[in-house]
Amino acid sequence: MLRIAVPNKGSLSEPATEMLREAGYRQRRDTRELVLTDPDNDAEFFFLRPRDVAVYVGAGTVDVGITGRDLLLDSGAAAVEHLPLGFARSTFRYAAPVGTITDIAQIAGKRVATSYNVLVHDHLAANGVEPAAIVHLDGAVESSVKLGVADLIADVVETGTTLRAAGLEIFGEPILRSEAVMIRRDGPEPDGLATLTRRLQGVLTARQYVLMDYDVPLTKVEAAVAITPGLESPTVSPLHDAEWAAVRAMVPRAQTNRVMDDLYDVGARAIIVTSIHACRL
Numbered sequence: 001m002l003r004i005a006v007p008n009k010g011s012l013s014e015p016a017t018e019m020l021r022e023a024g025y026r027q028r029r030d031t032r033e034l035v036l037t038d039p040d041n042d043a044e045f046f047f048l049r050p051r052d053v054a055v056y057v058g059a060g061t062v063d064v065g066i067t068g069r070d071l072l073l074d075s076g077a078a079a080v081e082h083l084p085l086g087f088a089r090s091t092f093r094y095a096a097p098v099g100t101i102t103d104i105a106q107i108a109g110k111r112v113a114t115s116y117n118v119l120v121h122d123h124l125a126a127n128g129v130e131p132a133a134i135v136h137l138d139g140a141v142e143s144s145v146k147l148g149v150a151d152l153i154a155d156v157v158e159t160g161t162t163l164r165a166a167g168l169e170i171f172g173e174p175i176l177r178s179e180a181v182m183i184r185r186d187g188p189e190p191d192g193l194a195t196l197t198r199r200l201q202g203v204l205t206a207r208q209y210v211l212m213d214y215d216v217p218l219t220k221v222e223a224a225v226a227i228t229p230g231l232e233s234p235t236v237s238p239l240h241d242a243e244w245a246a247v248r249a250m251v252p253r254a255q256t257n258r259v260m261d262d263l264y265d266v267g268a269r270a271i272i273v274t275s276i277h278a279c280r281l
């Protein structure tokens, strides 16, 4: 049985469970459940604190897990990124009271509050900057400057709303770009991981692509197919009207409207877009 660690709380928890459910696995209905067996899929799920997932995977007590790239790197565990999962995207950045710090060299001699001490220590060391202290906090790091325990922070930034509310602004380049990732122990792939990987890739593809169908005059098929090359090659079928063909292709979801405009311009009509429920490439 493949042993899979899943975040039990925080921003990773719900989307991780949702993704596994979409991939056909049983998931818990009650958030107090700590372990769940899915005998049909030869899998056992352990619901653990997001920060602890890498520790268990690194120790080899579970085979794989879902966590954040930032949490993985901060853990120092003997675990590696196996598959990026495309949700919980964020950057990890320095921020200070508006107008006070503009360059990471100015961090020298200052107090930095963070929940990610290893990330910050390594980043400052790599840049030859020596802070006065790295102050560890569990959360609500943005409040630390106003409350006087730090001069600046290093924290997760998504929309920047929390920073702005605290009177802080980012400076310097992002320390890291993070998202949810599937991790495994450093070394050979555990048995059964290939199936889980293919299933998750299927969910990712189904989320990233739509199916586009349209009719196009035979003389315009080549021009239309150049706009929708599909993943391998689009399906072109005859229509009752011998002058026209029907085309079906997968299109990146984000480009849906631009592609429809371009198809219309070359003469395609009856352009229909459908969501992909599941797929295996």
Ligand SMILES: Nc1ncnc2c1ncn2[C@@H]1O[C@H](COP(=O)(O)OP(=O)(O)OP(=O)(O)O)[C@@H](O)[C@H]1O
Residues within 6 Å of the ligand: 009, 010, 011, 012, 050, 051, 067, 068, 069, 070, 071, 088, 089, 090, 139, 156, 157, 158, 159, 178, 179
């Ligand atoms: N606003 C956010 N947008 C995207 N990802 C986030 C956000 N906040 C936290 N994360 C990600 O969630 C992971 C941290 O999970 P953790 O459960 O420790 O914190 P949390 O999501 O802030 O939960 P909590 O509600 O306990 O504060 C990290 O990978 C982090 O990058």
Ligand SMILES: O=P(O)(O)OC[C@H]1O[C@H](OP(=O)(O)OP(=O)(O)O)[C@H](O)[C@@H]1O
Residues within 6 Å of the ligand: 138, 139, 140, 141, 142, 155, 156, 157, 158, 159, 160, 161, 162, 163
């Ligand atoms: O850029 P934003 O969209 O504002 O999101 C970023 C904030 O979200 C998370 O905080 P969370 O709400 O989880 O609280 P915490 O700091 O106590 O973990 C993170 O730690 C940041 O504070």
Ligand SMILES: [Mg+2]
Residues within 6 Å of the ligand: 010, 139
């Ligand atoms: Mg948080």
